[in-house]
Amino acid sequence: MSDANPHPATALPDPASALTPAPREAIRVENVTCAYGRNVVLRDVSLTVQTGEILVILGGSGCGKSTLLKHIIGLETPRSGKVYIDGQNLTDAQGAARRNILAGFGVAYQSGALFGSMTVLQNVMLPLQEYTPLDAPARELVARLKLRQVDLEQYADYLPSELSGGMQKRAAIARALALDPGILFLDEPSAGLDPITSGELDALIIRLSRVLGLTFVVVTHELASIYAIADRAIMLDKSVKGILAQGKPADLRDHATDPRVTRFFNRGAV
Incomplete structure (x- = not known):
């Protein structure tokens, strides 16, 4: 009597690989040329993130x-x-x-680009006012949560000029996070x-x-x-x-x- 298996085993997927999603491109830049008039700064740049x-x-x-x-x-x-x-x-x-x-996506610029006449909280609320239908109390709640994520919740009512340079950078990041990008x-x-x-x-x-x-x-x-x-x-x-x-x-x-x-x-x- 033959011991051969009439049904050859098939390879099973690796459980670890099955749990790990394949990398996904967040950004693709394809052959981008950047120029101002006749001045070409970058030519045919391609990259992925x-x-x-x-x-x-x-x-x-x-x-x-x-x-x-x-x-x-x-x-x-x-x-x-x-x-x-x-x-x-x-x-x-x-x-x-x-x-x-x-x-x-969110952007935080080198200078912070915070509006000096507005509090930190008001700065973070701006994208919510521009891009969402949330009412004022909801916008404030979300903005305070974003400030908490960057350890600035206690400075919500400060003006940007009252913050250190590092705090201003954190506030700019909080504003960039406002829409959950x-x-x-x-x-x-x-x-x-x-x-x-x-x-x-x-x-x-x-x-x-x-x-x-x-x-x-x-x-x-x-x-x-x-x-x-x-x-x-x-x-x-x-x-x-x-x-x-x-x-x-x-x-x-x-x-x-x-x-x-x-x-x-x-x-x-x-």
Whole structure:
């Protein structure tokens, strides 16, 4: 009598892989060229950002970091190419469709861009007033919850001028969180901050990413912050008008062969 199994076993899926969702693109930049008149700042830049990733955009002065950010968030229109947010074409979107895409991400600018004549709470309530049908008590409740997420609830009734620089950055992040976006864009969040305050802000970014599952795109040149928060970094360079290198910051520091990358990551080293 044969012991052969007439029904060969089929491979079963790995339970661990079945529980782990496949990475999903939060942002796709396809062959984007950024130009002002005849001045081409960036040419044919392509990149993707996965959901939940913290991507840092870095590079020397004038390399196009802020220019690229403005084009990704729709403040500027690419000379050519497309930007997709959660699979939706922001570059070509118009009217209500564009408004819906814009409501899906938050932005905190380098200066904070808080309205000085309004309290911190009123600043955070602004996106809720603009984009939601919530009444005033509901807007206030949501805004206070966002301030709690950045440890500023007790400063809700302060004016921006009454806050420290680090607190203003946190308030700007709270406002960027108001609509529960899946993506946050931060422009030079550590600029002008002392090392301790900058480290606290880095810790906040990591906590928001890990606890809320947020995707971050952060423009910065601060090495300490780059090493602390970045899952991946892309380095822009004005001589190539695009991406010179990309990868984990420590790998770029330790294994880059391009001297421009080496100089950036080893500046200040003895």
